[in-house]
């Protein structure tokens with residue numbers, strides 16, 4: 001495949017080959033992203049790409065801007081008064097700030113929040129909420145979709161016979177898997193998980209991790225996590241974000257080796273950061 | 275003897291003088307606050323018992339269902355009941371939708387800016403305006419300026435303006451009790467604000483919203499000053515005992531609150547039990563409405579979904 005790219009001088013064009021196997025398709029491109037809450041800047045101009053079908057880990061201490069970053073990608077940051085975003089975020093090559101149909105963007109970028117949220121609806125309606133909001137009415141299609149998503153989230157077996165009971169009455173771990181099922185229900189191409197294991201037990205965490213390994217065949221996953229080992233286990237590449245700046249972004253072999261490029265990465269990964 | 279010097283668990287958990295003192299102050303505090311809370315109930319009981327006892331001689335089924343005669347000092351109070359019914363219904367039909375919708379706007383859509391701050395300020399201050407001032411406003415705005423004359427409609431609209439800020443405040447509170455995380459979960463899956471409000475926020479706050487509105491029924495029914503100036507007559511002879519005694523657009527009417535005020539202060543030859551009988555009816559309406567609000571709230575709470 002041949003692509004025309006603008007050369008360094010600005011007006012002449014060069015031909016470059018896109019056949020290089022190391023060049024994978026970019027699912028998300030972020031360029032010089034800055035975010036300020038009411039004048040206080042919390043993300044200071046970061047740039048990175050997320051490749052298609054990879055698990056992209058984001059680690060970093062509290063307050064480093066991980067959640068804020070995710071909220072910029074699906075533009076739910078717009079619900080926060082006083083938040084100001086600068087720079088460029090592209091999903092599939094399209095500038096998100098120019099997208100007219102922000103609802104479609106949010107359906108393309110699934111989001112799982114740190115604390116499980118079962119909506120005060122039945123389990124079935126929790127999962128059918130998003131497709132219905134998108135206009136899907138056909139009962140058969142909905143049934144099939146709900147079952148598929150609950151299976152993907154490893155919850156189907158536990159709730160098959162009580163799909164009509166309230167989602168809010170499930171246990172915390174079940175609610176988190178329900179949240180994942182809901183995030184899958186609008187068939188996203190990108191799934192963002194924000195510290196999904198913060199409120200659930202290790203066994204459930206492991207089950208969800210297995211789920212993620214399955215899902216990566218179909219979609220791109222951004223995994224924000226406080227557990228360094230979780231990023232190490234699951235991610236292909238991991239980014240270390242600290243105080244709104246990228247300290248290091250590398251493949252996991254480098255990030256979690258004995259000599260990553262940045263000393264701080266080594267210290268954080270090995271728990272001697274301070 | 276190292277063993278003896280260690281305090282045994284038993285002495286640690288025993289009741290020392292200090293612990294007894296704590297228990298005592300705990301008990302005193304509890305009783306004191308309990309008595310204060312109970313004291314709240316006493317005036318209510320005294321009022322109800324006193325009013326009902328004094329009003330007993332005049333109370334009967336006939337009293338409720340016949341119209342007043344001779345300037346109100348004889349006969350029943352049916353036309354006053356109907357007048358109150360008209361006024362309460364019309365005023366809530368106006369203030370409930372407007373109040374609820376503006377509260378939804380303020381709580382769910384509006385961003386914090388100068389416009390919403392002005393609206394908030396207006397709501398708070400409007401709620402603090404004395405009812406007689408509302409009456410004067412209604413007199414100027416509806417009766418004269420809008421040319422509605424003294425009528426049920428003018429009186430109802432005046433009361434609407436009076437109840438509006440309270441309905442807005444109670445609705446906002448009900449909406450705010452639905453956790454933000456529910457809304458965020460909806461937005462994350464690509465739902466619009468309206469879809470979120472309709473499917474999640476309103477179904478889960480409707481109990482609070484309705485209770486707030488219902489409580490305004492008793493307030494509207496009890497007000498005297500605003501309606502006296504805008505459309506309620508001290509006495510009005512009407513024929514018939516149906517529900518359609520008045521034309522709300524043109525007629526003045528009687529009302530329970532006004533009737534009570536007039537009989538108690540202006541009428542000379544009324545039987546002494548008459549004002550108490552009217553008060554009993556008014557009080558029953560208020561208590562009944564409040565009880566239904568409490569009942570509704572309890573019922574909807576029991577179906578709470580999280």
Ligand SMILES: Nc1ncnc2c1ncn2[C@@H]1O[C@H](COP(=O)(O)OP(=O)(O)OP(=O)(O)O)[C@@H](O)[C@H]1O
Nearest residue numbers: 037042060061062063064065066067068069080226
């Ligand atoms: N709604 C908001 N309004 C103002 N400031 C905010 C808001 N949300 C986050 N911040 C600030 O932005 C910075 C980054 O917060 P963010 O929640 O993105 O961090 P995080 O990396 O997700 O942290 P954690 O690991 O604790 O979840 C913090 O300094 C925080 O105080």
Ligand SMILES: [Mg+2]
Nearest residue numbers: 066067068194
């Ligand atoms: Mg966070």
